[in-house]
Amino acid sequence: MKAQDNSVVLFNYTLRDEQGEVLETNQGSDPIAYLHGNDNMMPGVEEAISGRAAGERFSATLPATKTYGERIEDCEKRVSMKHLQGAKTWKAGMTALVNTDQGQRQVTVLKVGKFMATVDINHPLSGRELTFDIEIVEVRAATDEEIAHGHAHGVGGHQHS
Template identity: 45%
Template sequence: MMAAHPAADKPSSTVCHRAAHSEPGMKIEKDSVVRFHYTVSEIGQEPIESSKERDPLAIMIGHGNIIPGLEAAMMDKEAGESFGVDVKATEAYGEYREGLSQRVPKKHFGATKLAPGTQVMLQTNFGPRAVTVQKVGMSVVDVDLNHPMAGKDLHFDVEIIDVREATQEERDHGHVHGEGGHHH
């Protein structure tokens, strides 16, 4: 769920060519492609999510593909570095906004089992969006459109796996292609 900044969630369909591997000693800067593992928790709490059991996340720096506070903390790091960083809600998923709910026809959830408090992905005109079910009616569902981590100060433990320069195609598209990235 943390994977990318909400604005970065875009559907995809075909595969682009695979990009080059890590460049030794390259520091993270704008247009760097970074593959990394992360563990995220609310500050002082148990981990909420980790990428350790799956492939590393791949992002391109400077294109809104990840929360601003984590992106800023990655600058000037290089492959092999590990670090921890606390990110305030305002630099993560934003403050929790009251009244950000919507009534959605139940048919948009397919066969998903719905109950108050359940987090689900809802397909919107802007791509998939994580929502929290508030109330389930006979034909409609009330959902909270705030990101599930909105209003929370977060702690990230990060391990940088590799860093490379983005290809021209990746820069043109604003996101990573190939392993760990988008497939068009």
């Protein structure tokens, strides 16, 4: 089966920057699972996977507009230190998680005060051309429940309790 709308795709990836440095990978972990064609994956990654079958390995170099978006200048916010997640002590340049109305968001700490921090709310990888080395592990038909819920279930997907 090939990746198409309403199929569940499981894949492994390695993300590289413009110089080929590895930024992140899920190699050695469970594959990522998503419901294809339901806005659950970065547009560029989904486009690169579309029409591919299990066992395929490939690389896709994608512009910022197809991954984390373009950088928006002067996109700074002041937030309470207690809202920064990911470390006990914060310094400028560190990446933190912050809960927003749209879910968790990665931010970059710009300045740390006693009670407040100034953060750049652009994703740390925004504005960059990135290369994804992808291995398709499995492609299967989505269940009716997955289609109704709008996401993949099981290993690498959404877990319901």
